[in-house]
Amino acid sequence: MxxxxxxxxxxxxxxxxxxxxxxxxxxxxxxxxxxxxxxxSGLVYPQIWEDPEVDMIAMELSDQHSIVTIGSGGCNMLAYLSRSPKKIDVVDLNPHHVALNRLKLAAFRHLPGHGDVVRHFGMDGIRTNSKSYDAFIAPNLDAATRAYWDKRSIAGRRRIEVFDRNIYKTGLLGRFIGAGHLIARLHGIDLTQMAEAKSLREQRQFFDARIAPLFDRPLIRWITSRKSSLFGLGIPPQQYDELASLASDGSIAPVLRQRLEKLACHFPLRDNYFAWQAFARRYPKPEEGTLPTYLKAENYRAIRDNAERVTVHHASFTELLAQKAAGSVDRYVLLDAQDWMNDEQLNDVWSEITRTAAPGARVIFRTAAEKSVLDGRLSPALLDQWSYLEERSSELNLEDRSAIYGGFHIYVKKA
Structure with a gap:
């Protein structure tokens, strides 16, 4: 069904x-x-996999800025609110992501306190979350979003009840991570044991001894040589081709090994909630590590107070920008969406970005491969109006804790 x-x-x-x-x-x-x-076409990302701390540094985000961003799981949009921007327009082509973004905004505005928000989005196995939704969130949702979360499955469960369990084990990405754990177990490896590491040295030891050898196993090399194997990461065929261009034998297993090594070994586990989701399939408890930016106590008040500054649209980036006035947007966040685009789509979106860009506007995005997707594809008439901060982009790419992308890129509108 x-x-x-x-x-x-x-x-x-x-x-x-x-x-x-x-x-x-x-x-x-x-x-x-x-x-x-x-x-x-279903829920893909219960959690967004781009580091919001890197985003905000790259954007030099302030309270004067108007932002247009792709929504995905909604975590980064909420993190940006901690800097009190003037306005955020969130776009997404996936209606499941639209509903999740609107739910998170309503939760910040209407749940009684920070602890309630953390229980809803930062903890698993909280059986009362759906009751909190009924009491505080549902009455304040638009009709379409409420109907989405109230919809029942063939088993009779409402969608919102996923928050009584663990939403991060659901969605396309959650199921993909679960499949990865299963394959590792078939090879005798329990990936959840990474959460027991107490230092970068122990993280490195676990990766080198237990995880790295998996990428030489015939089954894993066979699986990763097929485009469909990475659809669970939300990686479309075009993006797979970008990754495959980095490999020499048709399998992207070496590329995935390198990315997973960065996730596992380059940042202390207690400071990297992306690694917790990958290896433990949950967020850390207070004594284990820190929560995502949007769930930290010090950011709660600003996010709650600024939540009304966000509008969530079921639309494409180009479609929304076409409705904007010239020079009206300061910051653009494209995630990895351009890896999906053909040359016509790429030039269309940058035509609208360039038209709507305020003086000094910044665009940030990520790519599966290392190089910028604009090279050799974007019209020189458009590209010449932007400066590429190549060195700063490379520096911040090294700091991105999610570790799954090859490149991070910053473009600034020329005066």
Whole structure:
């Protein structure tokens, strides 16, 4: 039933189809695009996998700025509110992400306190979360978002009840991480043991001894040589091709090993909630480490007070910007969306970015490969209006705790 619902959702979501489908249905590339589209039509990211601390440093974010960002799981949008920006427009082509973003905003505005927000989004196994939703959040949601979270599955459970369990084990990404744990267990490795490491040295030892050898196993090399193997990470066929361009033998296992090594070994575990989600499938407890930026106590008041400054749109980046006045946007966050785009789509979105950019505007984005996707693809007439902060981009890429991208990029509008 869920598969049928997802297929129907993809067929009806013309915005997603327009963004993703670039080849004929009966071609090999077209089949991959449509398979990814079916998977992507459900909830994909219960947590966003771009580091908001890096984002805010790169944007030099202040209370004077108007932001347009892709929503994904909503964590970063909320983190930006801690800097009290003037306005945030959130866009997403996935209606599940739209509903999650609106739910998180309503939770900050209407749950009684910080502890309630943390219980709802930062802890697992809290059986009363759906009751808190009923009492405080649901009455303050728009009709469509409330209907989404109140909808029942074939088993009779409401969607909101996922927060009584562990939302981070759900969605396309959550299931992908779960599959990774299962494959590791089939090879005798319990990835949750990484959470027992007390230092960077112990993290390195666990990675080198237990995790790294997995990438030489024939099963894993076979799996990772297929595009569909990474659809669970939300990586579309085009993005897989970018990763494969870094490999020499058709398998991207060495690339994935390198990215996982950064996640496991380059940052103290207690400071990296991305690693906790990957290895422990939850966030750390207070004695174990720190929560995401948007769930930290010191940011709660600013996020709650500023939540009304956010508007969430079921729209593409280009579509929303076309409705904006010239020179009206200060900061743009594209996540990795450009890895999906063909040259026409890329030039369309940058035409609108350039038109709507205020003086000194900044654009940040990530790429699967190391190089910027704009090189050799964006019209010189557009590209010449922007300065690429290559050195600063490289510096901040090293600080990105999620570790799954090859490149981080900052562009600044020329005067």
């Amino acid at each position: 869920a598969d049928i619902a997802q297929e129907a959702g993809f067929r009806k979501n013309q915005k997603l189809k327009d963004a993703l489908l670039q080849h004929k249905a009966l071609s090999r590339q077209g089949f991959s695009e449509r398979l990814f589209g079916l998977l992507f």
